[in-house]
Amino acid sequence: MSAISELLNILNKEFNVNTISSSYSILLDITNWISNILATFGFERSTTPGRLGWAEDIDVLLPTIKKAVRYRDAVRTKAISKSPVETLDTLTWDLDTLKTHDVALSPYVAGIQNFTTSISRLVESKASFPEILTECDRFRDETMLELGVSVSDTDFGAATIRFADAARLIAERDQKRASDSELAQNKAAEKLKRQEEEKRRAEEKLLRGKVAPSEMFRTKEYSQWDDQVLHSLVKLCSDCKGVPTHDAEGAEITKGKRKKLIKDRDGQKKLHEAYLNWMASQGQ
Numbered sequence: 001m002s003a004i005s006e007l008l009n010i011l012n013k014e015f016n017v018n019t020i021s022s023s024y025s026i027l028l029d030i031t032n033w034i035s036n037i038l039a040t041f042g043f044e045r046s047t048t049p050g051r052l053g054w055a056e057d058i059d060v061l062l063p064t065i066k067k068a069v070r071y072r073d074a075v076r077t078k079a080i081s082k083s084p085v086e087t088l089d090t091l092t093w094d095l096d097t098l099k100t101h102d103v104a105l106s107p108y109v110a111g112i113q114n115f116t117t118s119i120s121r122l123v124e125s126k127a128s129f130p131e132i133l134t135e136c137d138r139f140r141d142e143t144m145l146e147l148g149v150s151v152s153d154t155d156f157g158a159a160t161i162r163f164a165d166a167a168r169l170i171a172e173r174d175q176k177r178a179s180d181s182e183l184a185q186n187k188a189a190e191k192l193k194r195q196e197e198e199k200r201r202a203e204e205k206l207l208r209g210k211v212a213p214s215e216m217f218r219t220k221e222y223s224q225w226d227d228q229v230l231h232s233l234v235k236l237c238s239d240c241k242g243v244p245t246h247d248a249e250g251a252e253i254t255k256g257k258r259k260k261l262i263k264d265r266d267g268q269k270k271l272h273e274a275y276l277n278w279m280a281s282q283g284q
Contacts (some may be wrong), residue, residue: 061105068112069151069159072136075119077157079132085123111143145169209271214242216268223248
């Protein structure tokens with residue numbers, strides 16, 4: 001039994017339902033080997049063709065469930081590729097006419113027929129592909145899962161089918177949904193936080209333009225500005241009004257620093273224009 005347990009642990013690590021096509025034959029061989037070993041201890045193997053595992057009352061319905069899942073596979077593949085689904089609707093006939101007198105099996109039949117009816121209705125109403133995919137997900141995650149049938153989609157289009165305890169499947173689904181919901185909420189919160197930060201920065205930048213460029217350097221750091229000196233003494237650009245010419249001690253500003261002050265003033269001019277346009281848009 002320890003060897004079987006170790007083998008199952010390896011399978012759980014290596015086996016990926018999404019890439020089952022590459023390891024399917026190996027999986028079958030190992031499953032059959034384990035089934036043969038456990039059969040010697042009294043476990044009854046399923047004799048239903050295509051069914052791996054132990055015999056269950058639902059085995060009799062496996063061919064029908066498989067047909068329904070394959071129908072879903074076809075619908076889902078068409079919807080994903082955005083191809084017309086109308087051609088598949090004729091496949092619902094065999095599924096729509098299913099009948100059973102077994103009370104235990106009737107929920108499965110009812111679930112399958114509800115699914116085919118929903119698909120037919122969506123096709124007739126020319127529903128969007130996302131709506132069709134949502135119905136495929138509902139059949140997998142609610143109808144079948146709540147009946148103890150785990151349907152797992154694969155990358156090659158044919159979903160796997162596994163019977164399991166319905167209560168456990170529901171608990172796992174609800175836990176995953178809660179986790180996904182929390183993750184979505186966290187992402188939404190992070191997005192909102194980023195938007196608020198971007199808004200704050202934009203407002204800060206806008207408010208920096210509140211001061212007119214002609215006033216931005218009128219501080220105690222300077223004692224004279226270009227609009228206070230004679231044009232014959234200082235060569236002025238056409239709109240350099242407000243650019244300092246002398247520092248607080250009365251020393252003349254160097255050409256290099258003055259060039260930088262003019263550049264800063266030009267930048268403030270653009271910010272001030274943006275601020276004035278925003279004020280005008282606000283009716284102020």
